[in-house]
Amino acid sequence: METQAMPNSPPAAPSAFMHAAPDARAASPRKRPVAARIERAHDEPAYVLHAHPWKETSLILDVFSRHHGRVALVAKGAKRPTSQLRTVLLGFQPFTASWSGRGEVRTLTRAEWSGGVAPLAGLPLLCGFYFNELLVRLLAREDAHEALFDAYHAAVAQLGADPHGLAAGVEPMLRRFEISLLRELGYLPPLDRESQSDARVNVEARYRVDPQLGVLPWRADQDGGAVSVYGGAHLLAIESGDWSQPGAARAAKTLMRELLHYHLGTQPLRTRQLLIDLHQL
Secondary structure, eight states: OOOEEOTTOOOOOOOOOOOOOOOOOOSSTTSOOOOOOOEEEEEEEEEEEEEEEETTTEEEEEEEETTTEEEEEEETTTTSTTOGGGGTSOBTOOEEEEEEESSSEEEEEEEEEOOOOOOOOHHHHHHHHHHHHHHHHHOOBTOOOHHHHHHHHHHHHHHHHOSTTOGGGHHHHHHHHHHHHHHHTTOSOOTTBOTTTOOBOOTTSEEEEETTTEEEEOOHHHHTTSSOOEEHHHHHHHHHTOTTSTTHHHHHHHHHHHHHHHHHOSSOOHHHHHHHHHHHO
């Protein structure tokens, strides 16, 4: 079935795991086969995180949706020159998606552009790719995170709102999204409390943040110089999102890098290295 898009889609250029559905088998020779349950979604707010060609005219999409999390969809006929989906299934452009099907990869049945975001380019585009890589690497399939979707939507809108003035405020924006991502996934402990005693963090004290144990007092005789040390004032500022605190932004960058490295494993983020290289230039 040819997927359809609404005719009011914006004129734009197209952006650039297939798993077979399990066979339905009868429980016994005397019973009829029981088909796998068909999953459907209608007008679901979504973004395309990644797309790659499938067969001659179709695309396999990695989509981040608000109520269903990351889902894999096949967009049949999306590569045809006459397909209206070419102007809808773009990176960093909000749209509503409807799909149905069995198994890991569902079939996109409708896509309608939601509008409102200018095409990204330059530094905003690179930041957007960084967000997408984090989501693809850390989010499980079909695990809904509505608050994280809203944070992503707000970040993309900010990237498109003021591309020329973004350079000065890019670091706080990156940190806000990283914090939202780690907190939503349960990977970020409360930074205003000591994890073991539940005592409030002391602004005058020094701490370390263990990815599994949380905020712990730093002791020079035990921890030495092998771990990053954070002032209590910095942890409280990061927890509250107060980037006016001197040194808080730098401390947040170090903390986010360490926590992400722990949960991502040994494979580095490609877009992070690109952002580092661009910042140095």
